[in-house]
Amino acid sequence: MTALLDVKNLKTRFHTPEGTVYAVNGISFHVDEGETLAVVGESGCGKSVSMLSVLQLILVPPGEIAGGAALYRDKDLLKKSESEMEAIRGQEIAMIFQDPMTSLNPVLTIGRQISESLHFHMGMNQKAANARTVELLDMVGIPDPSHRLGDYPHQFSGGMRQRVMIAMALSCNPSLLIADEPTTALDVTIQAQIVELVTRIRQQVGMAVIWITHDLGVVAGIADRVIVMYAGFIVEEASVNSLYENPRHPYTSALLGALPRVDRRRDRRLKSIPGAPPSLLAEPHGCPFTTRCEFAIERCKTENPPLTSVEQNNHNIACWVDIKSGAPR
Amino acid sequence: MKSESGHIAVLTPDDLETPPISLRELAWRRFQRHKLALFGAVVLIMLFFYSFGGAFFVSEDYANFNDTTISLNSPSQQHPFGTDAIGRDILARTIYGGQISLLIGMTAVIVETILGILVGAAAGYYGGVVDNILMRITEAMLNIPEIFLLIVMAKFFGGKIPDISFFGRILSGSVVLIVLIIGGTAWMYLARIVRAEFLSLKERDFVLAARATGTRNSEIIFMHILPNCLAPIIVTATLGVANAILTEAYISFLGLGVQPPTATWGNMLDSANNYLESAPWLWIFPALLILLTVLSINFLGDGLRDALDPRSRAV
Numbered sequence: 001m002t003a004l005l006d007v008k009n010l011k012t013r014f015h016t017p018e019g020t021v022y023a024v025n026g027i028s029f030h031v032d033e034g035e036t037l038a039v040v041g042e043s044g045c046g047k048s049v050s051m052l053s054v055l056q057l058i059l060v061p062p063g064e065i066a067g068g069a070a071l072y073r074d075k076d077l078l079k080k081s082e083s084e085m086e087a088i089r090g091q092e093i094a095m096i097f098q099d100p101m102t103s104l105n106p107v108l109t110i111g112r113q114i115s116e117s118l119h120f121h122m123g124m125n126q127k128a129a130n131a132r133t134v135e136l137l138d139m140v141g142i143p144d145p146s147h148r149l150g151d152y153p154h155q156f157s158g159g160m161r162q163r164v165m166i167a168m169a170l171s172c173n174p175s176l177l178i179a180d181e182p183t184t185a186l187d188v189t190i191q192a193q194i195v196e197l198v199t200r201i202r203q204q205v206g207m208a209v210i211w212i213t214h215d216l217g218v219v220a221g222i223a224d225r226v227i228v229m230y231a232g233f234i235v236e237e238a239s240v241n242s243l244y245e246n247p248r249h250p251y252t253s254a255l256l257g258a259l260p261r262v263d264r265r266r267d268r269r270l271k272s273i274p275g276a277p278p279s280l281l282a283e284p285h286g287c288p289f290t291t292r293c294e295f296a297i298e299r300c301k302t303e304n305p306p307l308t309s310v311e312q313n314n315h316n317i318a319c320w321v322d323i324k325s326g327a328p329r
Numbered sequence: 330m331k332s333e334s335g336h337i338a339v340l341t342p343d344d345l346e347t348p349p350i351s352l353r354e355l356a357w358r359r360f361q362r363h364k365l366a367l368f369g370a371v372v373l374i375m376l377f378f379y380s381f382g383g384a385f386f387v388s389e390d391y392a393n394f395n396d397t398t399i400s401l402n403s404p405s406q407q408h409p410f411g412t413d414a415i416g417r418d419i420l421a422r423t424i425y426g427g428q429i430s431l432l433i434g435m436t437a438v439i440v441e442t443i444l445g446i447l448v449g450a451a452a453g454y455y456g457g458v459v460d461n462i463l464m465r466i467t468e469a470m471l472n473i474p475e476i477f478l479l480i481v482m483a484k485f486f487g488g489k490i491p492d493i494s495f496f497g498r499i500l501s502g503s504v505v506l507i508v509l510i511i512g513g514t515a516w517m518y519l520a521r522i523v524r525a526e527f528l529s530l531k532e533r534d535f536v537l538a539a540r541a542t543g544t545r546n547s548e549i550i551f552m553h554i555l556p557n558c559l560a561p562i563i564v565t566a567t568l569g570v571a572n573a574i575l576t577e578a579y580i581s582f583l584g585l586g587v588q589p590p591t592a593t594w595g596n597m598l599d600s601a602n603n604y605l606e607s608a609p610w611l612w613i614f615p616a617l618l619i620l621l622t623v624l625s626i627n628f629l630g631d632g633l634r635d636a637l638d639p640r641s642r643a644v
Contacts, residue, residue, distance in 0.1 A: 057540055061457075082546075090543035097541075102534040107556045116552075117542045168542060 002074060003030035004208050005054070005093075005176060010068035012046070012053045015061060019281045023049045025232040026068065028307070031176065036202065036209045038223035038240070040216060040255075042277060046232040047212045051178050053078075055093060056085050072176075091121040094169035098181040100161035104153040110137075111149030114168050121172045136167040139204075140197060159190035163197065170201060177202075178210045183218060191215075195222055216259055220244060225314075228252045231278050231288035234307055238315040248310050248324075249317045250293045287320070295321040297328055359636040366632020369625035376622055380427030392421035393590040401608045411610035413600060423614050426592035430574050431622070433508055433593070437573035440512025442566050445519025450550050452520070453527025464524070467517045478514045479576065483507070483585040503588045507580065511573045519565050526558035560637035567630035571623040578619055594619050 012024035024046040031037045039047045052058045054070045054077060070077040072092065077085070089095075097103045105113060114136060115129035124132065130149065137145035140163040153161060162182060169177055179198065183191040199222055202209050213219060219226055219240065226243045228236040228251065236249040247253040254273045275292040278284070287293070287300040297320060305318045320328055360366060396416040404411040410419035452463040470478075486506055530536065531554060539553050574594070580586040581595030582602075589596060594615040601611035 055541065057537065086543045086545055088543070089541055095538075095541040097534055097538055099534060103538040105535040105539070105553050105557070107559075108553070116539075116544065116548075120545075120548075121543060165538070168538075171542075 003071075004033045004035075004073065005210075006030040006069075006071040007050075007054060008069045008071070010050060010053060010070065011066040012049050012058065013064045013066050014058075015064060020283075021280045022282075022284055023232055023280060024053060025284055027229070027232070027234045028068075029227050029234060029237065031208050031210055033175070034202075034206050034208055035225065036199075036211060036223045038219040038226045039210060039212045039229060040214055040219055040226060041229035042214060044277065044280070045229045047229055048180050050229075051095070051180060051210065051212060055089055055095065055178070056080070056082070057089075057095075087121070090117045090169075090174070091172045092174055093176045093178065094172070094174040095178040095180060096162070096165045096169045096182050099185045100158055100165050100182075101185065103165055104161055106153055109150050109152055110156070110164055114164070114171055117168070117171050132171065133167075136171055137164070139170070139201065140164070140167045141193075142167075158186055159193060162186060162190075162194055166194070166197065166201070170205070173205060174207055176208045176210065178212070180212045181214070182211075183213070183215070191218070198222070216256065228255070231284065232280060233284075233288055233304070233318060235289065235319070236315075236317045237307065239313055242311065242313060242315045246311075246315075248315065248322075249319050250295050250321070250323055251289050252317075253323060254292075287318070295319075295323055297321060299328065356636040360632050363632035363635055365628040366635075369628030369632065372621060372625040373629060376427065376618070376625070377431065379618075380424055380431055383424035384428065387418075387421040387424060389425055391418065392425045392592060393417065401604065401611075403608070404610050410614045411608070413597075413608075413611055414604065419597075419610060419614055422592040422597060423594065423618055426594045426597055426615065427618060429504060429587060429591060429593040430577060430595065430619070433504065433511070433577045433587075434570040434574040434622075434626075436508045437511035437515070437577075438566050438569040440508060441515045441519060441569055441573070442562065444512065444516035445565075446523050446555070446562065448516065449520040449523025450527055450555065453524035454531055454546070454550050454554070456528075460524070463520075467520050470514070471517045475514050475576075476579075479510055479580050480583065480585060482510045482513070483580055486510070503586065504591065507577055507586055510580075511576050515569060515572065515576070519562065519569070522561050522565060523558060526561060527554055530554045530557050560634070563637060564630050564634040567626055567633055571626040571630075574619060574622055 007030065008028050009026045010024055010028070011026050014021040014023055027046070027050055029037070039051075041047050049058065053063075053065050056065075056077065058065070065078055068078065072088070077088065080088070104110075111130065111133055114133045115124075115126075118124045118129040118132055122129075133149060134145045137148065142148060142160060142163055153164075156164060162185075166182075177198070182198070183194050186194060195218055198209065198211075201207075209222075211219070211222060223240045225237070225239050227234050228243075228249065230251050236243065236247070236252045238248075243252065244256065247256055251273075254271070257271045258273060260270055273292055278288050278291065285304065286302050287296075287304050290296045290300040293300065299320050303320070305320045307316045307318045309316050310322075322328075394417065398416065399408075399412050400414055400416040402408055402412040402416075408418050408420065410423065412418055413422070448463050448467065452460040452467075483506070527550075536549060536553060539549050544553070577586055577593060578595030578598060581593055582599045584599060586595055586599075587593045589600075597615040598612050598619075601608070601615075604611050
């Protein structure tokens with residue numbers, strides 16, 4: 001079976017006055033139909049930029065997609081024209097964003113914003129679009145939806161707005177939903193509701209989800225597979241169980257070690273990763289994690305390890321060292 | 330909770346919910362508290378009644394009818410505002426002149442607003458080369474003194490536009506010309522305002538979100554971003570009406586504006602030029618009307634700015 005979305009060697013750069021920012025440095029990943037893929041990593045590691053690049057939503061210039069391919073149902077999205085992309089965005093691949101407070105247009109009613117893509121993509125008339133909008137709002141758990149079509153975003157709470165965003169994203173039954181940290185701006189109980197909502201809807205309509213987050217707790221709950229990104233590279237890719245039970249990259253291992261856990265003693269200090277992520281302004285050579293890595297060897301400084309399989313069930317890491325034994329591989 | 334009479338109050342969601350205040354209602358409430366703006370709006374409406382309603386009582390022929398035997402009569406029972414140098418009734422002429430002046434004010438602003446929005450939106454949204462070219466043109470236009478542009482354009486295009494009929498009135502081509510000239514020389518400030526708004530608004534998340542749902546550029550510009558900068562546009566446009574009326578007055582005063590016998594408040598001032606002291610009623614009435622119009626429009630614009638400012642939290 002071919003993947004729904006197959007990204008190959010994607011490279012994205014930004015040409016800024018300070019120099020070229022190497023935001024995404026040749027990442028490859030795939031998403032299957034109906035699968036949930038989580039992308040984790042700290043701020044600025046290229047999670048969002050890689051997804052925006054796939055949809056050609058980065059601003060060009062200063063941005064530049066320097067290479068690679070993004071095959072969606074075997075067609076390369078990066079080669080498509082703007083008008084072809086408009087037909088794909090929203091209809092085939094939808095996206096929801098981090099901050100629901102700013103992602104809705106403050107001067108347009110909720111009903112208008114949701115029904116817009118119904119007009120455009122599905123060619124619905126006003127009546128049909130309104131009916132579908134009510135249905136969508138009901139699906140995402142907005143009470144009394146028919147009375148809220150004429151409301152403005154400021155009349156909704158944060159969690160409600162994120163629900164509206166999700167309703168907007170779902171309006172045209174996309175095959176793939178890219179959720180860019182959809183719960184980061186929300187408090188924990190609302191987070192749980194949104195996570196539950198997306199999981200439920202995913203099962204209902206059978207779409208694939210790419211969930212970008214830096215919350216490893218959320219990942220464990222929803223994802224089938226996980227990609228760990230660092231400084232524009234994918235450093236580890238594994239099924240969710242394999243990753244949590246058996247992290248093989250020093251970065252993933254350190255990341256999981258830095259998580260507070262309820263079943264541990266509370267008087268122990270939380271472990272942190274020393275140092276800071278590298279500046280993306282220099283063209284990367286060697287492994288980007290070298291300077292913060294406790295396992296680093298000489299080879300790490302000069303050669304960037306490729307993503308290679310270490311275990312049978314598609315567990316891939318990009319590291320020269322086997323962290324279990326500490327020996328080079 | 331049981332009430333004293335013994336039955337439970339049943340509330341439907343509709344009862345529970347306070348009816349939402351729309352942005353429009355909110356703006357209207359704020360506007361109402363601005364007394365001067367209300368005053369301006371009322372005066373303006375009265376001026377419209379004066380110019381357009383007055384036409385039912387006096388005919389245009391009467392306004393243009395000259396009788397040199399009664400030239401330069403001071404205000405009297407028969408001619409409440411007096412008569413001008415060739416014996417035309419000033420009251421009738423201010424009524425018909427008002428129509429033209431107000432019409433010029435509004436249509437010139439429509440031209441100005443359309444031009445300003447198109448240029449500003451394109452420059453702000455697309456940025457880069459488009460922005461550079463459009464803004465350099467805007468600056469070039471701003472650098473030429475407006476009065477020069479007006480005079481040159483008025484001279485150059487004068488008499489080349491045929492007369493048109495409008496609601497049964499024949500308007501001389503010079504009216505259309507003046508509208509185009511005023512609109513064509515006043516759009517630059519609005520273009521800059523719109524561009525600045527677009528520059529900041531296009532970076533907002535909701536624009537990215539709109540793009541991510543496959544919204545076309547034209548739709549993002551006009552449906553998503555433009556409504557967000559309506560407030561400054563409306564305010565600039567209101568103030569532009571006052572400006573256009575004044576501009577019309579001064580090119581008419583220079584004799585390059587709307588050509589007689591069509592009256593405007595501006596060219597009535599022009600013809601009063603020689604009788605400033607001997608027959609003050611010639612200029613007092615049209616000048617007073619211009620003053621009232623411009624003043625009330627400015628108050629109105631002020632009130633609209635306060636009412637439409639989304640940052641204002643007052644309810």
